[in-house]
Amino acid sequence: MNTVILFVLFFTRHVLTLPEQVHLAFYTSPWDISVSWITFENAEPSLTYGTSSKSMLNVTGTTNTWIFGGITRHSHVVILKNLNPSTQYYYQIDSRKFNFRTLPTDLTSYKVCVFGDLGVYNGRSTQSIIHNGxxxxxxxxxxxxxLAYDLHSNNGKLGDQYMNLLEPVISKIPYMVIAGNHENDNANFTNFKNRFVMPPTGSDDNQFYSIDIGPVHSVGLSTEYYGFEEQYGNASIFTQFDWLTKNLNEANKNRESVPWIVMYQHRPFYCSVEDGDDCTLxxxxxxxxxxxxxxxxxxxxIKNSVDIGFAGHMHAYERMWPVADMKYYKGSEAYHNPVAPVYFLTGSAGCHSSGMKFSPIPMPWSAHRSDDYGYTVMTVANTTHIxxxxxxxxxxxxVIDSIWISKDLGHFHTNKMRENANGKMFY
Ligand SMILES: [Fe+2]
Incomplete structure (x- = not known):
């Protein structure tokens, strides 16, 4: 009898210390990658990794224990530093084995999968993203x-389910995240903060950060500071804004070697869906x-000549003409040396509720729209073409829509350019 009880205790403990929800993310560069996972009993935050399964190094990271909905979770992270480009790596956590390949040396012609609004239920794009990733x-x-709709539902169990569902792909390629309104768990985004490790270049809770990947300076921002200002106050809006002005100022000094600036955020500036309050009110x-x-x-x-902006929140796809302060610049040449940022709405990955209807007439800055479920693939070709x-x-x-955005080296859109464009293009 005692042997049986001992066995059950051992087995239960083993299951609770088994790593799950394993995922990767870029840390401070494409060559520093964080590996994160969760256990339900405390466990060593360590893994082995190497370029061959026969010579593996042991690395120890840190553990962050947090409680949500009465459930204790242990989030572990190990940072793999100074990885080599174009290299296959193997890693093992406890008894679980994974592998990934780093990006190529010159960081051109890399592809990024971008989408918002993907849940466990009605996650229409999930299998395609897993398969193609x-x-x-x-x-x-x-x-x-x-994410998940929602990470915190059922005391966080839906979040666990979602992360395990995506594990086959996000344990193999980095999974970068931005907070949306559904990440508000009424505990100041506790689940979003504790389940992910985003680059430590902005806030310390994954809400805003930047990272350079080849010719692109990528910036992730929280629009939820605005959306939940009443609940959490406005201090974070100012903190983020101060950081953003400095960050873009620094990025502009480095524009010769990193010419593109791409923004990622949840709520859009522009869209033309029927229930478009979030775009107009x-x-x-x-x-x-x-x-x-x-x-x-x-x-x-506008003033920092941002090139591209991605947003979700509206459950559709929409490509905009270059647009600044509601003035738009369209025409066959509009996407070469654009005179304003170009925005993509890509929130159609698969929300838990059904799709969204477009307004009968598109907004004038709308160049193409579709209510199909799906996601966007951005190919960073080089310093002049995406x-x-x-x-x-x-x-x-x-592929239901495709477009090149190109610019000459040194192109920086300005008010003067926008004034000159007035009249030449429909405005
Ligand atoms: Fe949303």
Whole structure:
């Protein structure tokens, strides 16, 4: 009898210390990668890794123990530093084995999968993202908010389920995340903070950060500071804004070697869906334009010559013409040396509720829109060209929209350019 009880205790403890929800993310550069996982009993935050399964190094990281909904979770992270480019790495946590391949040396022609709004239920794009990610069709993922629907549901068990569902792909390629409104767990984004390790270059809770990957300076921001200002106050809006102005200022000094700036955020500045309150009413106006002493974000994008902006939140795909302060610049040449930021709405990965309807007439800055489920693949070709493709799940993975954005080296859009464009393009 005692042997049976001992066995059951041993087995239960073993299951609770077994790593799950294993995922990767870029840390401070493409060559420093964090490996994160969760256990339900405390365990050593260590793994072995190497370029061959026969010569593995042991590395120890840190553990962050947190309680949500009465459940104790142990989030472990190990940072793998100074990895070599174009190299296959193997890693093992406890008895579980994984592998990944680093990005190529010159960091050109890499592909990024971008989408928002993907849940466990009705996660229409999930299998395609897993399949194509494992097949190497893109080098990493950026999920621009609204994860799992929700990470915190059922005391966080839905979040556990979601992370385990995606584990086959996110243990193999980095999974970068941005907070959406569904990450508000009424505990100041506790689940979002404790389940992920984003680059430590901005806030210490994954809400805003930047990282350079080849010719692209990527910036992730929280629009939820604006959305939940009433609940959490406005201090974080100012902290993020101060950081952003400095960050973009520094990025501009480095524009010769890193010419592109790409922004990732959850709520869009522009969209034309039927229930488009978030694109037209109070919250959007404050977010985009600012009001009552609260600084809006769009002017920073305009004056710092931001090239591209991704957002989700609306469950559709929409590509905009270059647009600044609601003035748009369209025409066959609009995407070469754009005179304003170009925004993509890509929130159609698979929300728990059904799709969203478009407004009968698109907003004038709308260049292409689709309500198919799907996600975007951005190909960073080089310092002058970036390609975008919209993958439709409804149409078996077909590309339903594609566009090149190109610019000459040194192109920096300015008010003067926008004034000159007035009249030449429809405005
Ligand atoms: Fe949302």
């Amino acid at each position: 494992i097949a190497g069709k893109f080098g990493f993922i950026v999920h621009i908010g609204d 109070y919250e959007n106006v404050v977010l985009r334009h600012g009001a009552f002493g609260i600084p809006g974000l769009e002017q920073e994008y 390609h975008f493709e919209q993958i439709s799940i409804d149409k078996n993975g077909d």
